[in-house]
Structures are given as structure tokens and as C-alpha cells.
Amino acid sequence: MARDDLGRFEELILMAVFRLRGEGYGTTIRGEVEERAGRTVSVGALYTTLERLQEKGFVTSRLGDPTPQRGGRAKRFVKITGAGERALGRSLSERSALLAGVPILGTAR
């Protein structure tokens, strides 16, 4: 896999980060993936994936203010970068191209 390619799970996480428009952090990103993709994500898997995406230059992160609900710990807000948007767009268009003309899986008789 080339360095700027996205794995399936990375694509899911990056999509959730994109949807949350820079206001996403661990809890909301997990919620977004669970709600929309119906897939449960462990906090460990999420953060290792975010770290990998950050190393690839697809996301950046910043620390918020500590809150009492979090035991005085800060949120880490994640934002998609231009390179991340391009990688996501490329990954999605490749998939669309492969699916073009193919009946939706599970509906063909």
C-alpha cells in the first residue's frame, strides 16, 4: 500500500473527521462512525488510526480546554488537511468508478 493510500478503516475515520468540520474529537468521531456506518470503534483503534493519518499529513490536531466532565483532561480536536481531502476524494472516486454499472450488491437476482 502506497504511503498516501487509504485503508478502509482510515477512510471511514477520515470521512467522519471531514463531516465534523474541524470540531470533531475522539468521542464525536467515534459517535459519527457508529451512527452512520453502524460500526463500533474502540478508542485505542481510533487514536492509532488518527496518529497514522497525522503522520501521512491527512489530519492536524489541536488541544482544547480541559473540562471537569473529562476529569480535567483536554479534548484533542482533529481537522482534515488539503492533502487529506484530496486522498479521500481520490479513494471515493476510485470506488465509485469500480461500482459504476454494477448492480447494488445484495439486490441482484
Add this chain to the structure above:
Amino acid sequence: MKRDDLPYISEEMNAFLAENWDSISINKSDSPTVRLLKVDTLKTVLELAERSRGKLSPPQNFQYLLQLSAPRETHDAIVGDLEEQFWGVVQTQGIRRAVWWYRLQVVRSLWPLFRRNLIRIAGLGWLLEWMRRMGV
């Protein structure tokens, strides 16, 4: 619900419950109206317990385990996220379930964090690639 279902309440609240448990706990003979009143009372007790959570916290040993496993740069965010969600689960499902939920979340997170640490320590980038290809 038994009193054991409320292990993270303050000492004052515990004393209050000990004194009033018979009138708060739900019995089979209670009418629907009385049951509703008792459920409301229990909800209030849980809310009060949550408000006094300066003395309360998620399971400490599991939290420590998570802190040990998580990378230094992100362990505050990881532990904070789980703690935030823990209190949400307390409100919706009760304390006992929230404690089990927390333990499960930590256990599920250990493998990805351990794998990441292993790869970092050994510097084995190729191992990550191989594991991804093998779908591990």
C-alpha cells in the same frame, strides 16, 4: 435494583440510602404510581451521585492500564474521552453497567495500542504492512 448497583456514591448518599432503602426500593406489591415515584427518586439519587463525582471515578485500575498503554502525546485525550462517555453511560444505564462498559472499552483498546507500541519499539514498519495485508 439493589444497593450494590450503586457502588460509586458518596458516603453521605450511602448513609441516606441505608436509612431510606425500604421506602425507595421497588417491591412487587407496589402500585404503578408508587413504582414511578420510586424510579424518579432513584434517578434523583443517581444524578446527585453524579454531581458529587469529585469523589467518584471510572474503575481506577483500568484507567491506569489505559494510561500505561496509550502513547504519551494522546493518553490525556484517550482517557478523557472514555471518562466523558463513562458519565453519559452512568446517566442512561446506571453505574454498574457503566463500570462494565468502561472495562470493556479498555480491553478492546489494548490490542491496537499494544500493536502500535510494539511496532514503535521494534521499528518494524514492515510488520505493520504485513499485518494490514493479512487483515490482522
